[in-house]
Amino acid sequence: MNPIIHLKTISEINKFVQTKTQHPLVSVVDFSASNEYLEEGIRISADFYTIMFKNYCSNQMKYGRQSIDFQDGNLICIAPKQLITLDNEIEKREDTMGWGLFFHPDLLYGTALGSKMNDYTFFSYEISEALHLSEKEKQTLYDCIQKIETELHENIDQHSQNLIVTNIELLLNYCLRYYGRQFITRKxxxxxxxxxxxxxxxxxxxxxxxxxxxxxxxxxxxxxxxxxxxxxxxxxxxxxxxxxxxxxxxxxxxxxxxxxxxxxxxxxxxxxxxxxxxxxxxxxxxxxxxxxxxxxxxxxx
The missing domain is CATH 1.10.10.60 (Homeodomain-like)
Incomplete structure (x- = not known):
């Protein structure tokens, strides 16, 4: 069994996926732009929050004992210190698209969102309870991601943290809404x-x-x-x-x-x-x- 790769900082996840670090506490990764292949059976844990969406991936991902793939376009949210496992090689396809948002708890210190993170209980859901998104919902969340990414490319100033955190909170609130919809549609x-x-x-x-x-x-x-x-x-x-x-x-x-x-x-x-x-x-x-x-x-x- 492969050893666990423990990622402590945002710069470490950026190095892992071979992307530039724009901000020390938050990162947005474009999965469709990645041409890398991950080793089979790789096990990863991190000290930061992870939100990932991908419409296709040939690998199976395990979170705890549960498995899921991204075939249908699922969103998963992972709290710090959780373990995920990639069972098989990631296959590069032309129609692969997706994104990852990674943010460290330190980003939230002193903010209103920091005191509300326990309300977003979906970070403790199993992978098998992933959020299934409609096309409209996918676009809404992607719009939030684009706003965060745009801000990451600006020079860091006294407004940066507030603008980034505000958009992260907006994304999380949309996730709450969509999980509410998912509960209703699975009545x-x-x-x-x-x-x-x-x-x-x-x-x-x-x-x-x-x-x-x-x-x-x-x-x-x-x-x-x-x-x-x-x-x-x-x-x-x-x-x-x-x-x-x-x-x-x-x-x-x-x-x-x-x-x-x-x-x-x-x-x-x-x-x-x-x-x-x-x-x-x-x-x-x-x-x-x-x-x-x-x-x-x-x-x-």
Whole structure:
């Protein structure tokens, strides 16, 4: 297995793809202009954010354990420290087009975007959850890329960072919009996923798993439906108004109410039966979700 190539700086990615460094913290790469071939099985990680679009590539790319190619024109967003693998040689074709945007977290320090990056949860999606773009959407994102590239060719001055970051934020906001559209256009598939999640939670709280394993996690649910935790949570939020953690708490509180009203268990026993090691944590969550302590709820009903 090939060693991992770890790219720490923007100048290193530019050297890697053999393009000039215009700015120390951000780079735009034109994939269609590249005539280079990458070694098979190459593994890469980086200290910066990566956004890539390509309409065709004969190589398969792996991100974690997931594989995808760019045959249909997909956009992928990769957070710092993630590992990607190129399985096969890249084949040069006349109709190959695409671009890459690479920007270091240092570019965002002291900006409004820096404090908002956690809102762009798609950076933690799996490759298999890539964004599929319409022709109009491709052009809109490319327009943002062109504005960034144009600014990179200007002399760096006191306005450079603000203009570059503003256009990066615009691009990211369009990605949010397009992922929202993708959730809507896949409503049928999403409905099946939601039903699967709800059935998993119902069965989990009906069985002895809760006593043996404690509360299910968002990661548990995501693995069960073969999605990343962030993608599942965003899908549920879009379709139901509740994210994955909210769904877990909904079924937990529902089961807690059932136990409180149909048994003589002490509050501690109720908590332990629901997988809580400390009863006070259960009582705090119950009041947060219902407005009453478990004792108050039992007495009121």
């Amino acid at each position: 049928g598939i999403n409905s099946n996923t939601i039903s699967h999640v709800e059935n998993l939670l119902k069965e989990y709280f009906r069985s002895d798993q809760i006593k043996e394993k404690g509360l299910p996690t968002v990661k548990d649910l995501a693995e069960a439906v073969h999605l990343s935790p962030n993608y599942l949570s965003d899908l549920l939020k879009k379709e139901t108004g509740m994210n994955a953690q909210d769904h877990i708490h909904y079924y937990l509180i529902k089961e807690a109410k059932n136990i409180l009203l149909n048994t003589n268990f002490s509050i501690g026993e109720v908590a332990f039966s629901l997988g809580f090691e400390y009863p006070q944590y259960f009582s705090k969550l119950f009041k947060q979700k219902t407005g009453h302590t478990p004792v108050e709820y039992r007495n009121l009903n």
